Amino acid sequence: MQNITIPFNVNPFERLFIDKGLELLFKNSVDTYRLRLHNPKTLIEELVSVCQSSALGLLTNNDYASAIAKELSQLINEENHSIIFQKVSKKHFIDTLSKISNKNNALTIQSCKLILSDNTNYVTNTIDEIINLTSSYTELIDEDLKSNLEKKIVVLTNHFFVELVNSGYNKQYLYNFFQVSFVRNSNAGISFNERVEILKTLIAKPAEEFTIIYKIVGSSFQFIEFKKIDSVYELVNKRFRKIIEPIVSEQVNEFLTTNKLDQMITHSVSALDYLKAIELSLDKVSKDIDIYHLGLSKNSFKIDEKCAVIGKINPQKSATFPCNFQIDGYFRSNATIFEILLDKINKIKLNNTDRESFDKILSAIRYYRTGSESPELETKLLNYWIGLEYIFTSTRSEEKTIERIRTLFPKCHSLIYVKRNLHDFHRTLERLNVSIHIDGYSDDLEYLTNHATYQQIIDCSPNELLKFRAKYFRKWVEAPNNIQSTLRKHEINLTHNFTRLYRIRNEIVHNAAIKRGIYVSISHMKYYLTFILNSILDFMAEQSVDTDNDGKVSIDDYFIAQEIMLGSLNGGTIKEYIKIDNPAQIIY
Numbered sequence: 001m002q003n004i005t006i007p008f009n010v011n012p013f014e015r016l017f018i019d020k021g022l023e024l025l026f027k028n029s030v031d032t033y034r035l036r037l038h039n040p041k042t043l044i045e046e047l048v049s050v051c052q053s054s055a056l057g058l059l060t061n062n063d064y065a066s067a068i069a070k071e072l073s074q075l076i077n078e079e080n081h082s083i084i085f086q087k088v089s090k091k092h093f094i095d096t097l098s099k100i101s102n103k104n105n106a107l108t109i110q111s112c113k114l115i116l117s118d119n120t121n122y123v124t125n126t127i128d129e130i131i132n133l134t135s136s137y138t139e140l141i142d143e144d145l146k147s148n149l150e151k152k153i154v155v156l157t158n159h160f161f162v163e164l165v166n167s168g169y170n171k172q173y174l175y176n177f178f179q180v181s182f183v184r185n186s187n188a189g190i191s192f193n194e195r196v197e198i199l200k201t202l203i204a205k206p207a208e209e210f211t212i213i214y215k216i217v218g219s220s221f222q223f224i225e226f227k228k229i230d231s232v233y234e235l236v237n238k239r240f241r242k243i244i245e246p247i248v249s250e251q252v253n254e255f256l257t258t259n260k261l262d263q264m265i266t267h268s269v270s271a272l273d274y275l276k277a278i279e280l281s282l283d284k285v286s287k288d289i290d291i292y293h294l295g296l297s298k299n300s301f302k303i304d305e306k307c308a309v310i311g312k313i314n315p316q317k318s319a320t321f322p323c324n325f326q327i328d329g330y331f332r333s334n335a336t337i338f339e340i341l342l343d344k345i346n347k348i349k350l351n352n353t354d355r356e357s358f359d360k361i362l363s364a365i366r367y368y369r370t371g372s373e374s375p376e377l378e379t380k381l382l383n384y385w386i387g388l389e390y391i392f393t394s395t396r397s398e399e400k401t402i403e404r405i406r407t408l409f410p411k412c413h414s415l416i417y418v419k420r421n422l423h424d425f426h427r428t429l430e431r432l433n434v435s436i437h438i439d440g441y442s443d444d445l446e447y448l449t450n451h452a453t454y455q456q457i458i459d460c461s462p463n464e465l466l467k468f469r470a471k472y473f474r475k476w477v478e479a480p481n482n483i484q485s486t487l488r489k490h491e492i493n494l495t496h497n498f499t500r501l502y503r504i505r506n507e508i509v510h511n512a513a514i515k516r517g518i519y520v521s522i523s524h525m526k527y528y529l530t531f532i533l534n535s536i537l538d539f540m541a542e543q544s545v546d547t548d549n550d551g552k553v554s555i556d557d558y559f560i561a562q563e564i565m566l567g568s569l570n571g572g573t574i575k576e577y578i579k580i581d582n583p584a585q586i587i588y
Contacts, residue, residue: 001033001428001465002026007186012464013134014192016150018182019465020157025175030424031527035171037497037520039159040081041122042166043072048112050503051105059503062102067499069097069108074492080155082126086118123163123203130156131196150468164202170275171519177202207270210277213256213308214285214323216263218301223263225296229288236264247315252308255320259304274309278321281307286376302375324375344541353540354554356395361536361555363390368529377518378508384525385505391532391555406498409528410491412535412562415569417490418476418483418577422448425469434461445578451477476574483577484570497524535562538581 002022006015024035038046047068053059073094075081085093088111096104096111119125133153141149165171181198213236227233234240241256256264269284271277285303293300303323310318348358364387371383392404399407422445429435437460440447447453454474458467475482501521539558569576 001029001432001463001469003432004183006183008188008191008195010192011134011137013137013149013153015462016153016464016468017130017134017157019463020154021161021178021182022175023465024158024161025171025178027172027175030421031524032421032424035161035165035520036158037162037500037524038071039162039166040072040075040083041116041119041159042162043068043075044083044112044116045166047072048109048116051109051112053507054102055105055109059507061503061506062100063499064503065100065102065105065108067496069100071493071496073097078155080152080159082122082129082156082159083115084118084125085115087114088118123160123167124200126156126160126163127196127200127203130160131193134192147471150464154465154468167203168207168272168276169202170273170279173273173275174202202272205272207272209268209270209312210274210281211266211268211310211312212277212281213252213264213266213310215259215304215306216265216301217304218299220299221263221301222296222299223265225299226265226288226292229291230267230284232267233288234266236266240266244310244315248308248310248318249316251320252310252318255306255308274311274319275321277309278307278323282323341537344537347541348537351540352553354552357540357552357554357556360390360393361533361540363387364529364533368526368533371526371529377522380522381501381518381525382505382508384522384529385501387529388525388532391529391536394556396556402498402502405502406495408559408563409498409532410494411566412559413494413531414487414491415562415566416535416580416582417487418574419445419580419582422473422574422578423582425473428466429457432461432463432466434463434466446575448473449477449573449575449578480571480573483572483574501525 001019004019004022006018010018023029023033026034047065050059050065050068054062054065076083076090076094083090093111093115096108100108130153133149133156136149161171161174164174178199181195185195223233223235236256238260241260245253245256267281267284269277269280271280289302305323306320307323308318308320348361367383367387367390371380371387374380374383388405389401392408393401394404397404426443426445426448429438429441434457435441438447438453438456440450440453451474454470454477457470461467461470476486501524504518504521536555536558539561540553565580569580
């Protein structure tokens with residue numbers, strides 16, 4: 001949530017749409033509130049893909065389709081889906097999803113395709129529904145109805161932007177576009193509806209040709225050989241620079257001049273935005289580098305960290321950008337964090353720690369590093385997954401590693417989920433300058449256990465999303481069973497996501513699949529590994545409880561302890577949940 005000033009008149013529902021849009025698209029928002037991987041339509045498309053792969057024998061585990069079907073049923077039953085059920089009724093489709101199996105793949109695929117054929121305008125229908133909702137605001141609205149409409153706006157805003165990403169836009173580009181349209185453009189004469197019309201131009205925007213220029217690192221690079229892989233590549237020479245110099249930006253000209261003594265290559269791609277162009281270009285160049293390296297490993301090279309991007313429509317707006325993949329999520333990294341982690345590791349060495357567990361931790365740390373350093377998306381995901389497997393594999397259990405991940409991780413994360421989200425809310429109050437108006441505001445979060453606090457927040461904040469979230473957390477104070485409902489849903493979502501990640505992992509490993517658009521999955525994997533590593537380090541360094549009485553403190557002791565503590569909180573109040581210690585590394 002960001003502290004922004006809206007330069008034009010908006011009603012509370014319109015402000016909620018703006019606040020939520022910014023939060024969804026901002027890469028450092030806490031993962032609970034960032035843009036989801038799927039909306040109902042993209043889940044249907046994913047289900048078709050998985051069922052088709054199953055029918056071809058590429059995927060043999062029915063869990064993959066079953067998990068998607070359950071996730072999809074849940075979304076559709078919540079009503080805020082914007083799916084049109086015309087050729088296939090909602091009731092019949094949910095019934096089909098409940099009976100999903102390898103035997104009825106054809107029925108599932110056909111049902112999904114019929115629904116998709118009725119929802120070709122899903123993105124337009126969704127934004128139109130959002131605008132109808134935002135324009136329906138009146139001060140006389142019933143409070144319960146208002147809350148339901150607010151929830152619908154929040155959910156549909158996610159579905160809208162997921163669809164734009166699915167249609168080929170880069171998420172960071174959407175964030176920049178949305179910022180410019182609704183915040184940075186300070187012309188008060190442009191109304192909310194007019195700004196929405198600007199946003200809607202993205203729906204039918206045609207692809208543009210972009211020229212990408214890379215600097216080559218490695219003096220032994222042989223361009224003539226590389227060009228044999230694909231003739232689309234050109235060498236940037238004096239003639240090329242002279243042609244584009246008058247039409248490109250000063251920044252790009254400086255980039256070309258600075259690196260004129262180095263080898264640079266260029267090629268063009270068609271994309272909806274400049275950041276997506278880099279993404280598509282890197283995907284192609286990486287594959288071609290793999291082929292080049294296979295035959296000319298002694299003449300290897302890599303591309304530099306920065307590239308230039310030139311759009312055909314407005315070359316004067318060309319610019320330079322980082323070449324590395326931008327993964328969502330904020331992870332603390334500084335000298336203080338290093339000292340804390342080093343201290344924990346040293347304590348673990350001195351404690352009565354199970355040697356196998358300590359080796360697993362070190363191995364997981366290694367794969368966290370190799371995943372972070374890898375330039376290829378698939379390698380990133382595989383390294384993070386291997387790190388996670390090291391933590392959850394047990395020679396003492398007959399249970400498969402994936403089952404242990406799906407069973408144990410959700411419990412470990414649910415234990416800290418309430419406090420983590422409240423801590424994020426606490427920090428948001430300070431960031432939005434609301435904290436100074438709140439009685440008892442303190443880092444111990446005790447003030448958030450008081451019912452009256454939330455009304456104070458609602459009364460003094462202009463941010464509609466903050467008010468919406470205050471109402472949500474207030475329900476946790478009013479009735480602890482709301483916390484349990486939240487945690488059950490959270491555990492189910494994690495289980496579904498691990499099934500999806502496991503499928504992607506297997507497609508890469510067993511089917512040699514090169515997966516596109518797995519940025520969100522990678523950000524999830526990186527967070528999951530970061531969380532579990534820091535949680536275990538905290539436990540082994542500070543608590544050191546031998547729960548299974550084997551004479552050593554092990555990773556299994558950690559899992560047992562987490563399950564006991566989570567079970568003890570069942571039915572507990574918010575006061576009990578904020579007593580739980582969070583792993584220091586993941587506190588934002």
